[in-house]
Amino acid sequence: MSPKVAVAQFSAGTDKAQNRKNIAALIAEAASEGSDLVVLPENAMYSHPDSSVDLYPFSEDLDGEFSRFLQAAARTNHLWVVAGMTESIHATRKVHNTVLVVNPDGALQGAYRKVHLYDAFGYRESDSVQAGELDRPTTFSIGGTTFGLMTCYDLRFPESARRLVDVGAEVIVIPAAWVAGPLKEEHWSTLLRARAIENTVYVAAAGQTGPVCVGRSVIVDPAGVVKADAGPQPGLATHLLSAERLAEVRRVVPVLEHRRFFLEGHGK
Numbered sequence: 001m002s003p004k005v006a007v008a009q010f011s012a013g014t015d016k017a018q019n020r021k022n023i024a025a026l027i028a029e030a031a032s033e034g035s036d037l038v039v040l041p042e043n044a045m046y047s048h049p050d051s052s053v054d055l056y057p058f059s060e061d062l063d064g065e066f067s068r069f070l071q072a073a074a075r076t077n078h079l080w081v082v083a084g085m086t087e088s089i090h091a092t093r094k095v096h097n098t099v100l101v102v103n104p105d106g107a108l109q110g111a112y113r114k115v116h117l118y119d120a121f122g123y124r125e126s127d128s129v130q131a132g133e134l135d136r137p138t139t140f141s142i143g144g145t146t147f148g149l150m151t152c153y154d155l156r157f158p159e160s161a162r163r164l165v166d167v168g169a170e171v172i173v174i175p176a177a178w179v180a181g182p183l184k185e186e187h188w189s190t191l192l193r194a195r196a197i198e199n200t201v202y203v204a205a206a207g208q209t210g211p212v213c214v215g216r217s218v219i220v221d222p223a224g225v226v227k228a229d230a231g232p233q234p235g236l237a238t239h240l241l242s243a244e245r246l247a248e249v250r251r252v253v254p255v256l257e258h259r260r261f262f263l264e265g266h267g268k
Helices: 016-032 065-077 152-156 158-166 184-199 243-252
Strands: 004-009 037-039 080-089 094-102 108-113 139-142 145-149 171-176 202-207 218-220 226-229 235-240
Touching: 004 016, 004 218, 016 037, 016 065, 016 235, 037 171, 037 202, 065 080, 065 094, 080 108, 080 171, 108 139, 145 158, 152 158, 152 171, 152 184, 158 171, 158 184, 171 184, 184 202, 184 218, 218 235, 226 235
Parallel strands: 004 037, 004 202, 037 080, 145 171, 171 202
Antiparallel strands: 004 235, 080 094, 094 108, 139 145, 202 218, 218 226
């Protein structure tokens, strides 16, 4: 059975309790629409627009309050939840930009730590955030469909998506806080469709909304067709994925079979 996916968006801030309240409402809405998975933005737990701010005092462990909140919400609403948090690194007093995956039983199924840090457009994420290790890509499965995780700035690096595809991902999930600015929304929409087209996969991307970020959470099919778009305001968009559509696109455009170059440790 093909899963139904929701991409949910809001503007997270420095009030953790309010962020959790907004997230709880979006998860409940996604569940009411029959979604099997809801994807929430990057930094959904806590978000500060100033990269010079020390994030460690506001960070949490993987078994902290935010994680327990997501587990309870997933269990109550009987669906998978993906959401971004700020994870403590106690040894260095820095943080990871981490995405959690929680299953409908409320169990933590995975945690992806952002690899590419956003040191661009005058912003320096690396001042307070430590990049994740280049270990095996993070994936999970719902009803036989394999999902792979990336975060925001990772989108600009096509090898990130290809690594996920090489371990079986059929859907690339991208929590983001895509900062607004000249041409930025064009970059967002173009890159999301490009990652879907070049890998013949679905892309489910959830971004924070304004005034800092662009919103525009979308679900893109393997041919690059936008099937759901949440627009600029808080809310969500849903789409029922189709294994038949995925197979059809891969039959008509067998780019993965035609590859001549492969990432080290993957492929032929």
